[in-house]
Amino acid sequence: MAALDWLDWLTRAVGILAALGAVQAAQGLSTCRFAQQYTTTSILRNPDAFERDLLHWEGMFHQDNVSYNAFNGMTYDGTLLNPVTGIHDERGIHTFSAASKESLHFMLLAHVVEGHPGAVRWILANDGGGSDTEKARKLAIGLLEQKWTTYQEFNATYPGFGGFLPWFANSGMTPLAPTWDWNNRVPALDNGENIWSIYAVIEALESTGRRDYKVLAKKWEEYLNYLKQTAQRIFYRGSDKICAVTDLANQSLPIDHPAQTYVCEGLNSSGNPYINDPYEGQQFMFYLYLFGDLSQTEKDALLAFKRPQLVSVDWSYPGYKSITVQKGFWFSAHENWGWMQLPYTDIPLMKDLFENMERVRTCNSRATKNPGMFASVNNSTDVNGEIIGYISNAGIPQIANQTIQELDVITPYSTMNTMLVNKPVGLAWWHNMAIAKRMQSPYGSSESTRIDGTATSAFVSWDSKMTTVNGLLGGVTSLVRTRMQRERVYDEFIRIVKKEYEIVFGSNPLKGRDVPYCLPSVLVPDMGLVDFTSCYAS
Ligand SMILES: *[C@@H]1O[C@H](CO)[C@@H](O)[C@H](O)[C@H]1NC(C)=O
Ligand SMILES: *[C@@H]1O[C@H](CO)[C@@H](O)[C@H](O)[C@H]1NC(C)=O
Numbered sequence: 358m359a360a361l362d363w364l365d366w367l368t369r370a371v372g373i374l375a376a377l378g379a380v381q382a383a384q385g386l387s388t389c390r391f392a393q394q395y396t397t398t399s400i401l402r403n404p405d406a407f408e409r410d411l412l413h414w415e416g417m418f419h420q421d422n423v424s425y426n427a428f429n430g431m432t433y434d435g436t437l438l439n440p441v442t443g444i445h446d447e448r449g450i451h452t453f454s455a456a457s458k459e460s461l462h463f464m465l466l467a468h469v470v471e472g473h474p475g476a477v478r479w480i481l482a483n484d485g486g487g488s489d490t491e492k493a494r495k496l497a498i499g500l501l502e503q504k505w506t507t508y509q510e511f512n513a514t515y516p517g518f519g520g521f522l523p524w525f526a527n528s529g530m531t532p533l534a535p536t537w538d539w540n541n542r543v544p545a546l547d548n549g550e551n552i553w554s555i556y557a558v559i560e561a562l563e564s565t566g567r568r569d570y571k572v573l574a575k576k577w578e579e580y581l582n583y584l585k586q587t588a589q590r591i592f593y594r595g596s597d598k599i600c601a602v603t604d605l606a607n608q609s610l611p612i613d614h615p616a617q618t619y620v621c622e623g624l625n626s627s628g629n630p631y632i633n634d635p636y637e638g639q640q641f642m643f644y645l646y647l648f649g650d651l652s653q654t655e656k657d658a659l660l661a662f663k664r665p666q667l668v669s670v671d672w673s674y675p676g677y678k679s680i681t682v683q684k685g686f687w688f689s690a691h692e693n694w695g696w697m698q699l700p701y702t703d704i705p706l707m708k709d710l711f712e713n714m715e716r717v718r719t720c721n722s723r724a725t726k727n728p729g730m731f732a733s734v735n736n737s738t739d740v741n742g743e744i745i746g747y748i749s750n751a752g753i754p755q756i757a758n759q760t761i762q763e764l765d766v767i768t769p770y771s772t773m774n775t776m777l778v779n780k781p782v783g784l785a786w787w788h789n790m791a792i793a794k795r796m797q798s799p800y801g802s803s804e805s806t807r808i809d810g811t812a813t814s815a816f817v818s819w820d821s822k823m824t825t826v827n828g829l830l831g832g833v834t835s836l837v838r839t840r841m842q843r844e845r846v847y848d849e850f851i852r853i854v855k856k857e858y859e860i861v862f863g864s865n866p867l868k869g870r871d872v873p874y875c876l877p878s879v880l881v882p883d884m885g886l887v888d889f890t891s892c893y894a895s
């Protein structure tokens with residue numbers, strides 16, 4: 358950036374700041390640096406006050422040109438912040454996104470539509486605040502209408518994707534298109550996440566009983582029905598084979614065009630071209646299983662294919678009781694994304710298992726004197742404000758399939774599942790990371806901080822923020838459960854999940870169910886990092 362640009366920038370930033378401060382003062386709201394006003398003890402005593410602040414400031418992420426594009430209702434991947442001021446800039450927008458980010462957006466909109474007070478607070482934050490459910494619903498409905506139009510246009514222009522979304526370029530009024538590196542390619546995992554979120558949206562719209570909302574529900578139902586028809590052609594290769602990524606002959610040709618072809622990417626290389634994981638790949642697998650019109654033999658093959666990866670493992674640490682969990686890939690928090698979508702925890706064994714995983718996540722960090730917890734995340738930003746790299750391999754090596762990990766960066770979203778099993782404990786861990794220097798901005802929490810306090814990431818993204826908010830709002834399992842029951846697939850879902858997990862975990866109580874969740878005991882050290890000038894503790 359040239360020096361003049363910076364000056365221009367700062368002048369504008371100061372203007373925005375003054376405006377922000379005035380609005381806050383007028384409304385008697387907390388400041389964006391609210392973490393400083395709380396301690397672990399004060400949060401445990403009154404979690405609601407802290408949660409309200411969190412939802413408000415995470416809601417400030419939900420603005421045009423920060424997290425979405427107001428021209429088409431579609432998500433942006435995220436936004437770089439000015440490394441000094443912490444203010445966003447249109448040049449910092451990641452002008453692309455994916456079905457996984459759409460999934461997080463849809464879940465939040467589902468909660469707004471059903472009238473969840475926390476979601477109402479979240480969506481109104483950047484629109485004057487307050488708790489007016491009808492006003493909040495109007496915003497959500499507007500976005501759902503816009504998205505539907507955009508999805509339609511994309512499908513009309515690129516019929517080869519069969520309604521599914523590749524990573525897409527999204528910028529201003531330019532029509533949506535695949536990003537340069539996703540031309541003629543489409544991933545199953547992200548689309549599986551998105552499907553169940555849209556499923557929840559449909560249920561939320563219908564549950565209001567309002568006629569105009571039912572019309573919109575019908576549109577999204579038709580969209581999902583279309584995916585039911587195309588899922589096999591695009592991703593399913595018979596028996597146990599679901600392509601992780603499918604390569605198309607030509608995204609502009611209809612699916613039934615003679616020149617159109619679909620091949621699993623990486624078939625000729627040494628890697629595994631198929632989805633076989635017992636983590637987030639399950640959402641797509643279950644959609645295909647329940648709605649894909651497969652024979653029983655094919656369904657059984659899908660379950661058998663991923664069975665070897667579902668493994669029971671005990672976490673142990675001197676001074677702590679052993680705790681049985683599902684072995685992770687890295688044991689990154691995001692691997693359990695599906696647990697806030699599908700009603701796994703309706704099964705007592707699954708509820709215990711899910712809680713045990715958070716006992717381990719919190720106690721492993723407590724035991725190792727880590728001020729936060731791990732999840733795959735973007736690394737720190739450098740002196741120019743650019744992201745250094747992406748740290749996929751972050752979790753708990755002792756209970757992971759992938760044992761070589763980089764464990765130097767923690768992220769607030771590592772609490773996404775903790776929020777579901779024990780909100781006060783989840784909030785305490787989130788707070789312990791957000792209170793670190795330079796970890797809050799006018800758009801809520803930042804992406805990540807180094808444990809040693811020498812750098813943070815001046816970046817905000819759906820994955821590092823809205824996963825947590827969705828956890829805090831309870832996930833969409835209750836909407837999904839109701840709809841599954843209505844569509845008469847719920848019993849089958851419960852039956853197969855129970856069966857598959859009992860094969861591995863048995864039916865006796867799991868070890869460690871009586872271990873209390875652990876709280877943080879150390880802070881990220883103050884190494885002289887300076888808070889953003891738009892959001893500092895006085
Ligand atoms: C977002 O950016 C677009 C340009 O791409 C601009 O037209 C629009 O006014 C911006 N929105 C806001 C709220 O600043
Ligand atoms: C997507 O496009 C195809 C081909 O043009 C069309 O048949 C289908 O109805 C569209 N799907 C939706 C959900 O509109």
Ligand SMILES: *[C@@H]1O[C@H](CO)[C@@H](O)[C@H](O)[C@H]1NC(C)=O
Pocket residue numbers: 607608609610
């Ligand atoms: C893909 O199909 C479109 C529509 O028929 C056509 O215009 C385009 O040339 C095709 N692309 C390739 C690389 O064949």
Ligand SMILES: *[C@@H]1O[C@H](CO)[C@@H](O)[C@H](O)[C@H]1NC(C)=O
Pocket residue numbers: 620621622623624625
């Ligand atoms: C894999 O190799 C076969 C035989 O060499 C070839 O016909 C096919 O196109 C290749 N598939 C992919 C996806 O590269």
Ligand SMILES: *[C@@H]1O[C@H](CO)[C@@H](O)[C@H](O)[C@H]1NC(C)=O
Pocket residue numbers: 434435451733734735747818819820821
């Ligand atoms: C990290 O960056 C990627 C690419 O910009 C983005 O898709 C992702 O949401 C970011 N955060 C996390 C936690 O993955």
Ligand SMILES: *[C@@H]1O[C@H](CO)[C@@H](O)[C@H](O)[C@H]1NC(C)=O
Pocket residue numbers: 736737745746747748763812
């Ligand atoms: C993350 O950043 C640190 C320096 O801050 C560097 O040592 C490390 O190699 C980076 N890792 C990745 C995956 O970018």
Ligand SMILES: *[C@@H]1O[C@H](CO)[C@@H](O)[C@H](O)[C@H]1NC(C)=O
Pocket residue numbers: 665666757758759760
């Ligand atoms: C990781 O998973 C693969 C595939 O199931 C398996 O072969 C390997 O032994 C596992 N490694 C560990 C350390 O669990």
